[in-house]
Amino acid sequence: AIVPWTNIRMHVFRQDSLDGPFSFVGSTEGLEMIDAGVLNDSSYCYYVEVEGSYFSDGLTDPLLNLSQEKCIIVKDTLPPCPVNITVTTDCDYPSNTIEWSNPCDNDIASYEVYYSSVEGGTYQRIAVLPAGTFLFFHGPLPSVAGCYYVRALGANGKYSESDPVSCVDIDQCDLYHLPNVFTPDGDMINDLLIPFPYNFVERIDLTIFNRWGSVVFMTNDPDINWNGRHYKNDMEVSDGVYYYICNVFEIRLSGLQKRTLTGFIHIIRSNNKIKN
Template identity: 40%
Template sequence: LDLSWEANVPWDNFQYGIFKRDNSTGNYQPLDTVSTSSYVDSGLTNGVEYCYFVESFGTYSSPTLPEPLLNLSQKNCAKPLDTIPPCNPELTVSNFCENIQQKSETSCDLSSEDLRNNLSWSVEDGTCLDDIYKYEIYFNPPSDSSPNLIETVNDPYDTTYTHYLEESIAGCYKVVAVDSFDNRSRNPQEKCIDNCPCYLLPNSFTPNDDGANDLYRPFKPYRFIAKVDFKVFNQWGNLIYQTNDPDLNWDGTNMNNGKKVSEGTYYYTCEVYEQRVDGVQKREEPLSGYIELIRGK
C-alpha cells in the first residue's frame, strides 16, 4: 500500500512516525519512522484491510518554544489490490531419451517408467518467490493445438513435477506462476521435448507353422512409431507384400495370389513414420535390406 499525507500546520515538520493496526489485537503499533511525507508498506495480503495513522514531529526553529511539536493524523484503512503478475518461472524438461544414442541402439527398450517427463523450474528468490501462491502446469501434446491444464501445485516452494503418459512423451509445457490475487505470469516460457523413436527389423524368419517365428515382425518393443509403408519384393522385383501396420505380420504368402512363397532371399523397403513433437513425421532415411525366408521342411 502507498501511504502519503499532508500536514496543514504553522510549523515545520522534520519527522513522521507511522503506526499500523495489529489486526489480531486491534491495537496500533509503531511501524516505521521517515523524514518524507510518503511510505510504502509491502509484503501485505491481498484483500485484507490494513489501518494506519501518522504522528508528525515539528518545530518553529525557535529556542524559546518547546519542541518537538506533535500532531496526529486521522486513522485511515485500505485493502491492497495487486494487479502486478508474478515473475515467470524458468523451466527445464527432461526424459529418458536424453541418454539414448539412437543410431547405436540394438534393441528398443521401453518400460512404463520411461513414459514420463520430468519438469523442474526456478524463480528468483526474494520478492518474486514471496509473490507466488501456486503454479499451474500446462501441457500441449502434438495432436492438440492448445495447452491443457494438467496440474496445480499449491506449494510455491515445490518446483518439480513428474508427468506420466501412456503412448507418447512428446509435447510442450508451460508453468504459470499465480499470486494470491489470481494474477498470472505473462508470456510464460514454453519448453518442448521430443520422443526418441526406435524401430528395428530382423533379417530372417521361419514360416513353417511350428508356432515359433512364423511371422515376420519387427523386434519388440518398438518405440513411438505411428505407421510404416513396408514392401517386400521377390528376386524379379515384383511386389509380393505390403502393409502400413508397424507389426508387419508377414506370414510368407504372396498377397497377389495367396500362395506361400518359396524359401529364399527377399528384398524389403520400409518407410517409417514417427511420432514426434511436431506430429507424425516421415523418417528421412527409409529402412531397407534382405529377408531370409526359411521354411525348414
C-alpha cells in the first residue's frame, strides 16, 4: 500500500563559513523562510531538517529527513526601505532640524537630504551623510517654510523609493504685526513706530492716513522706523489716531504671499506738542 508522507515543519540551519558549524536559523510550517541575518556579498551554506510523518501505525512518528546542503553568495538587489522623517522648526533662529529613521534596513551606505523652499518646487540635494547619521541641521534660513525628504543609498547601489515628504510653513511662528501706539516725544523711549519682532518678510507696502484720509507716511521697509513726521515736509504730525493699511509680503511654503493688515495707531507725546 502507498502511505503518503506529510511535512509537519521545516527547521533551517545555516553555516556562516566554509569550515564552521551549522547554526539553527528558525522553523516554518511553510515551504519557504526569510533569513534576515545575512550580509550582502557573503557566502552561506544551508540545509533543511524536515519533520514529518506517514501517520501510520508501527512507524516512528515524527520522522526527520535531512536535505542536501546548498551554498550561495547573497546578492541584495532590493532598494532600501523608504525613510521616515520629522522636521522641527526654530522660529527665533530661522532653521529646521530634520530627523529620520530607517528601521527595516541595516545595509545602508549613506543618506541624502533634499530640500525645496516651496511646495511642489524643484528639490535640491543639500547634504550627503554617512550611514548611522539620523539628523541634519538646516539654517539659518530666510524662511523656515519648505519641504524635505531623505533618500537612503544601500550598499548595493540602490536608492530608496517613494520616500515621504515633510513640509513646514511659517504659521507656527510669530507673524508680522504692528503696535497700536508710540510716543515720538524725544525721550528715547518708544520714539519710533516699529513692528514687533518678525521674520520671513521680504518687504511691506505701508500707508498711514490721518482722520481726513490724507497720507502722512509711506514705506516699503519692514522695520518702518517712523518718527511721527509727515513724509513730505518732515513736520511733526498731530497727536491722535491714525489709520493704516499694510501689505506684508511673506516668504511662505506657497511662495511669496501678500497678507494685508489694517488697524489704528495712536500717537501720544508727553509734552502735548501739537504740530500740523
